[in-house]
Amino acid sequence: MVSQMEVEPSNSLARRGPSSVASSSRHRRGSRQHRSTGYISNEFPEFSHTGDVEILVRAGSRTNRYLLHRLILTQCSGFFEASTSQEWSRASNEGGGELARIGEDSGSEVGRNRDVKKRWRYELDTGTNRDDIPMLVQKENKAVSVFGANDALPPPVRNKPPSSNPSFFRSVANLSLASSHTPQAPPISQEDLDLLNDYDNLFRIFYNYPPALDSIDIATAYIQCKSLLTLADLYDALAVVGPRIDHHLLQFQSRLWKQIAKYPTSYLKLGYLAQSKSVFQEALIHVIGAWPQGERHIRRELPDSVLEIIEDKVEDMADMVGKIEGRLFRLNLTTSRGERVTPQNSYLDWLVVSLFRQWLADSTSPPPPLPPTSARGPPSRNGGGTHGSRSSHSHSQAALTVAPPPNYEASPPTGRTFRTLGSFPANYLSHDECKRFLKLTPELYSRDALKRFEKRMEELRGLAREVVKPLMGCCLLGSAEGVAYLTCTRVEERDFPWLGE
Incomplete structure (x- = not known):
């Protein structure tokens, strides 16, 4: 990573480093004097006395001019480091003479004058069509005085026309009249x-x-x-x-x-x-x-x-979700003797486990596609059957549909289901759902049986809450409220790709 220059509140240029770089800080006192005496200031964005890279950014009817330092630009940007290097100058000016520093190896008068240095110049090129990306391009270099652009060679002396020439006065009058009617620049677009x-x-x-x-x-x-x-x-x-x-x-x-x-x-x-x-x-x-x-x-x-x-x-x-799903489907209750419940040793408790597993299967599976409208017949009136035996109950149990968690199709089913399983107090398989399910077997339904059924269901929900606990962690810096998916992913240092680039 490149280092950055530090600019003091006075907008002067200051940098930790070699004396050749820090020399710009010696102009701070001079900058204040220049402002007071009318000279051009030496501060951002135009360091008129120390800048050696001129950048013109033109967009629409407006042009922003910058006169900055090559040292700063090369330390902050690989583009400027490459385009102002000696290798770039040799490649782009092959056969045109050495441009790394004008006149250092030349016997000319400019070469012997150490008060003249090179300046780089860039202009924004917007391309030929709208798909082109605007890019700074380097223009022809020029030599300037180290004391600033305004301290270079004086302009050539031109002969002033005689005051008695009437055409001169007409030209001045026409110029003044034309300047008073100069159209304003068109407004600049937001882009x-x-x-x-x-x-x-x-x-x-x-x-x-x-x-x-x-x-x-x-x-x-x-x-x-x-x-x-x-x-x-x-x-x-x-x-x-x-x-x-x-x-x-x-x-x-x-x-x-x-x-x-x-x-x-x-x-x-x-x-x-x-x-x-x-x-x-x-x-x-x-x-x-x-x-x-x-x-x-x-x-x-x-x-x-x-x-x-x-x-x-x-x-x-x-992988983690698969392992936890397997453990959830293997959850079971035990009898007072420590045996796993079965239809033979505790039929009511076994119904609790059956209802839980059916809810889990429905909640972790995508909804089945609806059949075509033309093939859909009237609802069956015989779905309930008779409930005089346990064998007849199996048909009614197959026809039962347990309501999945809310907003089932709006979010990933697995993550939402695990959040439901990990919630406390539990907000699934409530009293009403347990009551409707138990009523499918009238010979088993009673107030005491319903209380036992709900108590055993609460035990099973507590076991499920412990199983999904590893997935309930939140690694977000913000809140996970309202988020349906899992947010337990841990991001370590090796997971930031730019650190390995």
Whole structure:
């Protein structure tokens, strides 16, 4: 990761490091004098006396000019490091002479003048069509005085026309008249304004100034952060811009966690680009819990390293869920002698286990497809049958449909079912459901039998609560309230892909 310059509140340039870099701080006192005496100031965004990289960002009718330092830009951006290197200069100017520093090896008058140095110049190229990505391109270099652009060679002397020439006065009058009717520049579009703001925020971060991002509306802040990170990625500056984005987003606190829960795949990419552990972890837990929702977006927008982490975590989750499901289906009650209940030794208790297993099977399986309307006949009036024997009860039990948890089709069934099983007090297989089920066997139904049935069902629900406890943990930084899927995925240091890149 590159280091960053520190800018003092006075907007002067200060940096820890070699004296050649820190020399810019010696201009602070001079900058104040320049402001008081009318000279051009030496501060962001135009360091007129020390800057050696001129950048013109033109969008619509507006142009932002920056005069910055190559040393700062190269430390913050791989793009500027490569494009201002000697190797780049040799490759792009092959046969045109050495441009690393004008005149150092030349015998010319300029070469012997050490007050002349090289300046790099970039302009924003918007491309030839709307699909092109605007990109800074390097233009022809020029030599300037180290004392500033305005201290270079004086302009050539031009002969002034004689005052008696009437055409001169007519020209001046026409020029004044034309200037008074100069049309105003067309208004700038929101897209161009956003582009200018992105570049301004990029360079502000390079000089350790806070970026201008929305601190009230988190939805607007997300759009701004995403656009700025995309720009930083274009110039290989994520390592510098990412921490600023992370710091800004974390100021939203609980609002941020709620937004991540709503749009986990979008924030997963944002956290990856910003290299934000908190945002990436929060989004990753939501993505794994709701998988495969958002899979297509993730495959298209994120690298394979992120997808591999998700798939590994989903596989681990599936293994744990499979083991716990098996234990749930094997749950049973015991008699007073410690024997597992069966239809032979405790028929009423065995009905408790049967009802629980049927509810579990219905709750962890997707709903069956509905038959075509034309093939659907009238409801049967003989579904109840007779209840004079235990054999006849088996038919009625097969016809019973236990109501699954609410919002069955709105969320992954397994995660929602486990949350229901882990709830306390239990909110499934309630008194009414137990009563309806027991009434299917009239010879067994009584007030005392119903009380025993409910008591044994509570024992079974307590056993199930202990079985699903490993899946009830919440690793989110925010609240899991209202979340139907599992949020127990643990994210460790090795799960942050940028640490291994």
